[in-house]
Amino acid sequence: MSSTSVFTKFAAGLAGAALLSAAFSAQARELSISTVLSDAFPWGQAAEKWAELVEERSEGRLTMRVYPNAQLVAGDQTREFSAMRSGLIDAAVGSTINWSPQVPELNLFSLPFLLPDEAAVDAVTGGAAGETIFAAIESRDVVPLAWGENGFRQLSNSRGAIAAPEDLEGLKIRVVGSPLFQDTFSALGADPTQMSWTDAQPALTTGAVDGQENPLSVFDVARIDQVGQEHLTLWNYMNDPLIFAVNRRVWESLDEADREILREAAVDAGEWEIAMTREQEAERLAAIRERGVEVTELNEAQYQAFVEATESVHQEWVPQIGEALVEAARQAVEAR
Template sequence: MKKKVSAVLLTVMILCIALPGFASYKSEYKMSVVPGAVTPWGMGAGYFAELVNERTEGRVNVKVYYSGQLFAGKQTSEFLLLRNGAIDFSLASTINWSPQVNELNLPALPFFVASDVDKRYAAMDAIEEGKSGKMMIDAVESKGVKFLAWGENGFRELTNSVRAVATVADMKDLKLRVVGSPIYIDTFKALGANPINMNWSEATTGFQQGLVDGQENPLVGICIPVKIWDYHKYLTNWHYVIDPLLLAVNPKVWSSFDEKDQAIIAQCAIDAMKYEKAISRIGLDDGSSLAYLESIGKAPEVKDPILFCEENGMTVTDLTPESVQAFKDATASVREEWTKKIGPKLVAAAEEDMASV
C-alpha cells in the first residue's frame, strides 16, 4: 500500500516537472469587461476567451464576466483590481483606467485624434503602432499591468433627447452622462453643458428615468447595442474623442504561464482584437473592416450603423467644418491644460505619429 502511494506521489511530482505550469495554473481565469456580451467590446473578449481555451487545449481556461460584474459596476476601480490580482485578464477602456494612468487621457483630448476627420482611423492606428502608443503601454506596465493588444470601443458620438446639436451654442445646459474621469467634466463644462458622472451600470436606468438629457458613446460599440433611440432622438457625429481598449493581464498571472502558452495567448490577443476592432469600425471606416469580416465569414447584420440609427427614428447631424472649428476653439483650454497632465512629450509624439498618415 505504502509503495503504491509513493509511486503515485512520484508520478505526480514527475508530471509537475515535465509539464511546465501544470502545478501553478488556476482552474479558471477571470476576465472583466464593462459592457454586455452583445457589444463588439464584449464579443471581442468572448472571442479571446474562446481562442485561448481552444488553442491551449483547455490548459488556460478564461471566463469572461460581462457588465462590470467583477467590480460591481465601479468601472474606474478595474485597473486596481487587475493590478492586485482580483481580476486576471481585462479588456478595458483607456477612459476607465485614466484616473490611475494619466497618459491614458491622450485619446480623450477633445478634437485631437480626429482632427483630420477622413484620416481618423488611420491616425488612431498610427498612434497605437507608433512611439506614443509605446509610451502609453510603458505607462500601463510601469504601474503594474501587462499589456497584450489594442482593441477599440470607437469614436464617441453624442446623443440626446432635447435638440439636434450642430453648434457649440446647442450644447448649452444639456445634462449629459459622462464616465467618472475628470477630463470629461472639463470638456463638457468648456462647451457649456452640464456633465453628470454616472457608472455605465447605472446609465441605462438613468436614461429611462430621464435623469440626464443625453450621453456620449461609440455608435457601433455601445449606442446600437443598447438601442439608444429608445431614449434619445438626436445623434451628432462629431468624433470628438476616441476610446481605445487595452487587452491586458495581471503580471503574476502572466509569468505563471510557460513560454509556449504565453506565445499562444499573445497571438490570441492579436487575433481577437483584430476582429473586435473590425466590428467596432464596420460601416464607419473606408470599408476595410467589412471586407475583413466578410473574408473570415463573421460580418454582422448591421453594415451601415448611421443608416440603421436613422431607420430607428434618430435625427443624425454631421458638423460643418466651421462648426468643428468652433468646437475645437471652445475646447482649446482643455487640450492645453490636459497636455500638461498627460505629458507634453507624449502629446508631441502622438502628433508626430498622426502626421505620418
C-alpha cells in the same frame, strides 16, 4: 523484504509521483477576464474571442472565463484596473477611459478632437505614443498585450440638433467618471453630470439628464433612442481604444509558451474586433436612422468650431498627460 523489492517499490513511487505531477501540470488553468459590456457589444465579443483562441491554441490547458458588466468590481468600472493590478482580476479587456484614473497617460485618447479619424487612431496606437502608453501600464504591474477598439464617441440628446458649441449651452449631459470629460463639456457650455451607465438609462428616460455620449455600437445595441435620445451628432470628439492586459504575477507564473499563446491570441482577437467594429459602423448608422433618429453630420467649419471651443482643455490637460507623449501623438496624426 529484499533490497531489490524495496528499490522497486521506491522507483515505482517516484514514477507515480512524476505521473501525478505531470497530470497536475496538464490540468487546465482558468483565468478570469473582466469586461464592462457583455457579448451583445463588440467589446464583450472581443473578450469572448480572446478566451476562445486561448483555449483552442493551448488545447484546453489554459481557459479564460469572461465576467461581463464589470461584475468582478461590483459594477464600478473605474476600479477594474486597480483590481487587476492587485490580483483580484487575472486579465481584462478594458477601456482607456476607465483605466485613466490609475494611468494618467491614457487620458491622451480623451483629449477632445485630437484624433479625427481611424487612420489617426491607428497611427497613435501603432507608433511611439502607443509604446509609451504600454510602458506606463506595465510600470503599474499590469502587462498590456494588444489593442482593441470601443470606437469614436458620438453625442445624443433629447432637445434638438447639435451642430455648434452654443447648441450645448445648459444641456445636462451624462458623462463617465473622468475629470477630463467634465472639463470638456463645461468648456462647451454644457452641464456635465457624472453617473454610471446603470444610473444613466433611467435618468435619460425621466429627463433628469438631456443627453449622453457613446460609440454607435452602444447607442445601437442598447437602443438609446428608446429613452428619448432622438437627436444624434456625429462629431468624433474622442476615441476609446480597448486594451487586452494581464496581471503581472499571473503573467510571470506562466511559462514562455503560454505567454506567447496569451499575447498572440490577444493580438488576433483585437485585430478581429477592430475590423468588425469599423465594418459595422455604416450598418449601425443606417439602422439608427431607420428608427427615426435625426442625425447631424458636421462640416469642416462646424467641426473646427468645436476644436477651438475646447482648446482650453488641451492647455490644462497636456501637462498632466505628458507633453512629450502628446507631441508624439500629434506627430503621428499629422504623418498618417
